[in-house]
Every structure is written in C-alpha cells, then in structure tokens.
Amino acid sequence: INTIAGRKKDEVSHFILRLAYSRTEELRRWFLAQECALFKYRLEELAPGELGPTIRDPILADFLQEIDTETKKQFHDQLKALVCSSKQGVEALTTAGDVTRMIIYKVPFYLANEAVGRREVFLLNGDALVPEHRLHTILLAKFRTALSRSMTIATRSFAHAVSDPRLAPLLNDVDSVDVLGDEARKALAQNNTNLEQINIDQLDQLAETSMPLCMRLVHQTLRRDHKLKHWGRVQYGLFLKVAGLSIDDQIAFFQSEFTKLISPDEFTKNYAYGIRHRYGQEGARTDYSAYGCYKIIMDLPGPVPGEVGGQHGCPYKHMTSDALSALLAKTSIDASNQRAILQQAKTNNYQVACQLHFQATHTNSESMTGEVDLAGVGNHPNAFFKASRKYYSALAGESKQLAPVFQKADPSKNKKKRALDDRAPLQSTAGPNGTTASSSAVASTPLTNTNQQDQPSDQHTAPSTTFAAGFSTSSF
Numbered sequence: 001i002n003t004i005a006g007r008k009k010d011e012v013s014h015f016i017l018r019l020a021y022s023r024t025e026e027l028r029r030w031f032l033a034q035e036c037a038l039f040k041y042r043l044e045e046l047a048p049g050e051l052g053p054t055i056r057d058p059i060l061a062d063f064l065q066e067i068d069t070e071t072k073k074q075f076h077d078q079l080k081a082l083v084c085s086s087k088q089g090v091e092a093l094t095t096a097g098d099v100t101r102m103i104i105y106k107v108p109f110y111l112a113n114e115a116v117g118r119r120e121v122f123l124l125n126g127d128a129l130v131p132e133h134r135l136h137t138i139l140l141a142k143f144r145t146a147l148s149r150s151m152t153i154a155t156r157s158f159a160h161a162v163s164d165p166r167l168a169p170l171l172n173d174v175d176s177v178d179v180l181g182d183e184a185r186k187a188l189a190q191n192n193t194n195l196e197q198i199n200i201d202q203l204d205q206l207a208e209t210s211m212p213l214c215m216r217l218v219h220q221t222l223r224r225d226h227k228l229k230h231w232g233r234v235q236y237g238l239f240l241k242v243a244g245l246s247i248d249d250q251i252a253f254f255q256s257e258f259t260k261l262i263s264p265d266e267f268t269k270n271y272a273y274g275i276r277h278r279y280g281q282e283g284a285r286t287d288y289s290a291y292g293c294y295k296i297i298m299d300l301p302g303p304v305p306g307e308v309g310g311q312h313g314c315p316y317k318h319m320t321s322d323a324l325s326a327l328l329a330k331t332s333i334d335a336s337n338q339r340a341i342l343q344q345a346k347t348n349n350y351q352v353a354c355q356l357h358f359q360a361t362h363t364n365s366e367s368m369t370g371e372v373d374l375a376g377v378g379n380h381p382n383a384f385f386k387a388s389r390k391y392y393s394a395l396a397g398e399s400k401q402l403a404p405v406f407q408k409a410d411p412s413k414n415k416k417k418r419a420l421d422d423r424a425p426l427q428s429t430a431g432p433n434g435t436t437a438s439s440s441a442v443a444s445t446p447l448t449n450t451n452q453q454d455q456p457s458d459q460h461t462a463p464s465t466t467f468a469a470g471f472s473t474s475s476f
Helices: 004-020 025-045 053-054 069-074 076-083 087-096 109-117 136-162 168-176 182-189 198-208 213-225 231-244 247-260 264-278 291-296 321-329 335-346 348-361 381-395
Strands: 104-108 121-123 128-132
Touching: 004 025, 004 136, 004 168, 025 291, 069 076, 076 087, 076 121, 076 128, 087 321, 104 109, 109 128, 109 136, 136 264, 198 213, 198 247, 198 381, 213 231, 213 247, 213 381, 231 247, 231 264, 231 381, 247 264, 291 348, 321 335, 335 348, 348 381
Parallel strands: none
Antiparallel strands: 104 128, 121 128
C-alpha cells in the first residue's frame, strides 16, 4: 500500500469486504476481529515519525489533541516518569532529549480505559495524557468502535446492494472465495514436495508433533472411540489425503479402528466408498481439497458435547473455555502461552490462537523463515502440518528429509492389512509465544468461487487470516 494504486486497491478491498461481511452477526464479528488485528499490526510496523502525520488528520481532531509546551513543563516530572516506564519510551526520550520536546497527546479518559487500567497514562482534568508511542491501544479501540458502527450501517445497506446483479455474486460468495489463487492451492495440495509421503505407522507420532489441535483431537477421538461422525471423517480424511497418506493406507487405517466395533463387511459397505470418493476414485471423480480454517470455523457444525466419535470442527471455537483450558493444561505448553491462547479464543480470534499454539510448540520457528513457511499457519491445517514437518526437518539438518524421529514409509509392507495398536494420549512440547500477521487485498486478487463442487468435500478454501483494511482514517 505504499503506492497510490496499491492504496486504492487496499481501500476498495476493505469497503467491499465490510459490506459483504455485514450479512450475519458471526461474519461481522469475524471480520471485525481480523481488521483490528491488521490495523494493530500496521500501527506497530510504522517507523518512528510515521505515526504523527497519520493521526493529525482532521477526522481525529475531535478526540486527539497535542498538549502545549507549558503543560509539559508544569508536569515535567510526572510525564518523564510516565515515559520512562517502558523501554520504547526511554528510547523516544533519548532521541528527543527532553520531555518538553516529545509529542504528547490528550484524549478523554473514557477513550483510554485500557491504558488507564494499566497505568500507562497521566490523568489531568478528565483527560488522559498519552505519549505518542502509547497511542496504539487508544487508536485501536477507536478503530474497533468506529468499524463496528459502520458494520451496523452496512447491514442495512446490504439488501439494496445485493439487488444489483453486478454485485450480488461477489457479495454473496466472497466469504467462500479462494483468494489464494490456483498456484497457491496447487502448492498446498502438493505440500509434501521435498518431504516423504506419510504412512499409517507415523500417524500417532505426527499427531503428537505436527498436526494442528483440530486434527489432533479428531485423531485422538478415532483412536479412543474407534468411530467418527460424518464431519469428522470428511475433515480428517481430506486432511490426511493432502498430507500425503495414500488411499490404501487411509482405508486400512480407518478400517483398523472402525472394525473394533463393526464387522469388515459393514465398514466396506458404509465407509470405504466415502474414502474413495474423497480421493476422486468414485462418483464425480473430483479432486477434493482439504478444508481450510475459515471453512472449518464458519461452515462446519460443532460437535455435540459428549457425543461418541464427535470431535470435529475448530476446538478454539467449538470447545467451551473450560474444556479448552483443561485440554491445554494436559500439554506441556507453559502457563503464559496457555493464557495467551485462551485469551485469543475468548475474543473470537481463533486463527490467531492457532498461530500462538504453533509458535508455543515450535521453539524459535520465527527465526527459521528460510526453511519454514509460516504464512499459512492459522489459515489451513495442512499449512500448519507442512510448516511443522519442515521445522523438524530443519532441526535435523536435513532440508529435504523428515527428522529422524519419523519412520520412513516401507512400500514393501502390505498397507491394506496393517493394523494399529491403541496408544497413550498425546502430548505437546512447549516453546516461546508470538504471532505473525498477513494481509491480502481482494481487489487485486482473481476471485475463484470454490463453492460449486458437490459434497462431501464442500471445497471452501480459507481467505487470508486478515484482510487488507485501509490504514487511512476513512475507516474512522
């Protein structure tokens, strides 16, 4: 968005998506969360001195005013103590030389509730005095309020906009559009390039080390209950297909579990066809893609609590806070990372919670960008899986092979008759906390509707974790 054309596309994308995502309350909440995450990311990425020209826009003048030098002199010691309470403030003070030469704003204290609660402001006559480097939380709160209000207005305009035949297809289908493009989808489908194909002997180990929480829970449920409900079979079956499990191995794996409760004939009659269908070997012979995070979060019904074989969907959305907390407590993720993940789940930032989970269980993965592609983590379970396998491969120093912990596939074995023994509940490994942010401008991306294939795949590929909202104050 550093060029006029890029900025225009960025802003057009925002307003198109604002209207399209105003259809339902759930879509509105999701869009609001992603736009706020992107807005915060862009604020944090601004270089020193770049924030000032942006916030001096007349639109912000009604609540944001720079204090004069006399006020800075009068409360010099208090303001210096406030500034020096953070490393960033100390750096800003060192650059400026003195508090009187720093930029400090005043805002009504009720607009700075979060900062007031953390004692990051100086209260004076009903106003909160805020150093420039601490304006982020206040601007983010203002942005969230303004965008929420605008989404409500957009809701009333949606019916009129969708009556235009030129806009109706885009507005109705944009939440089920693949904005990654064909090349990215093909790359994801071939995510085992430079990695070996997986086999059923590896699944327990991979579930423990490399599968995202959603797929790990489905795997554990299958191993424990020896059955899965329909959506669990589809969600996990497509994931294993794209992860590199052959059709013969998937049939053998599901049969080895299901036949602990039913006969082999019943399995062949009721379940084997569905597996072959997902691999494009039956029916319309469609090459189905695995479900992305957006599809799992927005479209899949959550499991019925306590239902045997029902553990599909997104655990960050479909599990209660207590259940998710208990689940995370069973892992070796440290307490601070557990709290961070739970907080993101509580605020409906399910994909961010997934990103935090990856980084908590893959120590220093952010520093391995040359070997590990983190861009899709939080967008697609298979991107999470691929990044994890690359991570362990890089740790082992083998850029094109799996880490030694994983057993190599043995094509000489009879895959169809291979059976699995029940294993102990799986554990996670702990690591540092952190997040990544991304954006994609819909206005500059060809729209490919993937909602036209027949079931059971329901091929919806998730949009990017955050859409490109214009940073301009028109959003206010």
